[in-house]
Amino acid sequence: MALSICIFAGALALIVSERFDRTKIALVGAALLLLTQTIDQELALEAIHFDTLGLLAGMMIIVRLTEATGLYTFIAIRAGQLSRGRPFLLVVALAVPTAILSAFLDNLTTILLMVPITFLLADAFDIDPIPLILIEVMACNIGGAATLIGDPPNIMIASATGLSFMDFIINVAPIAYFSTAVVVCLLYLAFRRRIRIAPEMRDKVLELDASRSIEDPRELKRLAPLLILTIVAFFVHKPLNLEPATVALCGATAMLAFSRQSLQETLGGIEWPTLFFFVGLFVMVGALEHTGAIDELTGAIVSITDGDRTAELLAITWSSSIIGGIVDNIPLTATMIPVVDSIAGDSGDNAYWWALSLGACFGGNLTIISAAANVAAAGMASRAGQPIGFVQFLKIGVPVTVFSTVLATIYLLLRYT
Amino acid sequence: MGILSHVPTLRSDRPLREAVETLQEVDVPALPVEDARGSLYGIFGEREFIEAIFPGYIKELRYAGFVPHSLDVAIERRSGCLDKPVGDYTNREPIAVTEGFSDAELAETFLHHRVLIVPVVDAERRVIGVVTRRTFFDIVSARMP
Incomplete structure (x- = not known):
């Protein structure tokens, strides 16, 4: 057990240090565990959740194919134009598509699509783009929690538990969107002086020709019905007796x-490093489970909370939010899944899973390196000559994370206790 | 026809404005940039200038056909970049060949990198000259039977 804990803790420390690629770290950790026979090869293979990998790969193909049509750029530009140069409406117009897109696309893709258009709109209005980008990042991380496919922690939780797309819509989406709305309004109040738009600049955005952003209308006509069909299939995958991964991979296959x-x-656009990161991670967590380390951790949580359900929900929500924000919410979720599974036992009490989902997703706003979307936004801002500093992000990220986690806690306590 | 062009080199710590003026005076699309020790630092040319003067997000867009002419004025807000060191806008990809290079090595370099010149360096990475893609094309096409 000591070896599996040491290798896992060492891997986590290296991931946090950001000195090495996280995929390489996870694969080296998994290889060490296999070579030292801390986990045997058959168990390692069983520990890999292939449904998580299938769902991620399927969604990557769908995003890659539909993104090339220009559909999402069109949505972003039209949203910006609807604001007609009113600062509050502009913030809402950018935050709403960001939160909705992030619930169906992965957060990183959403940010990669939204940020360049935000710079463009800010240029048209001659205002500072950074407040708008920070609001988008926050809306993206919180809004991503809304659905089963919106954020990797939810994909992992669904794969491990069999919870359906509709389960997430009913239980997580209401608080995810409520939190997004409150956070966006508060951030608007905080930033309103920096995003004042001169009256003569307000019509500038109408000069953008949104229809020309559709790069390939024929391809869009071919793919749009399949995209809609795939999204509908996600809503009804349970009655159809189809796994989410099956829906994603069949949708991707039809589109291909x-x-x-x-x-x-298109297949080259699959983010192989992410998929291999999951493989390495699953093997490392499999070793923790196999050697009994997870049982020890579960025992520790149960003894601290004294088996009190409310205390357990609070512990899961806040530890996921804070630790996930500091480390990375993917390894955090991978580690917490067997712990939560053990705490929930056979009770069929899903509140523990919603606590994990909300904590892990909301924690993504803590620092500039807490989520891939944050790093990508900072990178684009830097390349555009307006870098977002670590502390500058932290000043917004910490209060937003604490506030949204408080909202999640109140929601969990009101609805599930 | 000699394959090597002897061109002025730019200093990475000199302002961008000076580099652009030098570039306007020569008939090659890019020039080698050297560091304070005289070693090759990178390449600065027309492409790097366009990247410097236009808003950074233009490069992030997949397609910019929907951007109106009125936003062309946005580049005026970035004229401050002309006083920054050219090293900040230099292409730092390690693109160079050493003396005695082969045609195949040049072809491979032009095919793998979006550059219009390849610097030729000595063992200490000091610039001896450059090969332009146009010169290479002229030499290769002249060989056609």
Whole structure:
């Protein structure tokens, strides 16, 4: 057990240090555990959740194919135009599509799509783009919690538990969107002086020709019905007796079949490092489970909370939010899943899973390196000549994380205790 | 026809404005940049200038056909970059060949990198000259039977 804990803790420390690539760290950790026979090869293979990998790969293909049509750029530009140069409406117009897109696309893709358009709109209005980008990042991380496919922690939780797409919509989406709305309004109040738009600049945004952002209208006509069908299928996957991964992979396959885009380039767009990171991580967590370390951790939590359900829910929510924000919410979720599974036992009490989901997703706002979307936004801002500093982000990220986690806690206590 | 062009080199710590003026005076699309020790630092040319003068997010967009002419004025807000060191806008990809390079090595470099010149350096990475893509094309096409 000591070896599995040492390797896992060492890997986590290296991931936090950001000195090495996280995928390499996870794969080296898994390889060490296999070579030292801390976990045997068959158990390691069983520990890999192939449904998580399938769902991620399927969504990556769907995003890659539909993104090339220009559909999401069109949505972002139209949203910006609807604001008609009113600062509050502009914030809402950017935050709403960000939160909705992040619930269906992964957060990183959402940010990569929204940030360049935000810079463009800010240029048109001649205002500071950074407040708008910070609001988008926060809306993206909170809004991503809304659905089963919105954020990796939810995908992992669904794979481990069999909770359905509708389960997440009913239990997580209400508080995710409520928190997004409150946080966006508060951030608008905080930033309102920096995003004043001169009256003569207000019509500038109407000069953007949104229809020209659709790069390939024929491809969009081919793929849009399949995209809608796939989203509908996610809502009804349970009655159809289909796994979310099956829906994603079948949707991706149908799109590949009808698309005129290069198969090689599309499949090349799959983020293999992310998938291999999951493989390494699953093996490391499998070793923790196999050697009994997870049982020890569970025992520690149960003894601290004295088996009190409310205290357990609070412990899961806040530890996931804070630790997930500091470390990385993917390894945090991977470690917490067997712990929560053990605490929940056979009770069928899903509140523990919603606590984990909300904590892990909301924690993504803590620091500039807490989530891939934050890092990507900072990178783009830096390349655009307006870097976002670590402390500058922290000043917004910490209060937003604490506040949204407080909202999540109140929601959990009111609804599930 | 010699393959090597002898061109002025830019200093990474000199302002961008000076580099652009030098670039306007020569008939090559890019020039090698050297550091304070005289070693090759990178390449600065027309492409790097466009990247410096236009808003950074333009490069992040997949397509910019929907951006109106009125936003062309946005580049005026970035004229401050002309006083920054050219090293900040230099292409730092390690692109160079050493003396005695082969045609295949040049072809491979032009095919793998979006550059219009390849610096030729000595063992200490001091710039001897450059090969432009146009010169390479002229030499290769002249060989056609």
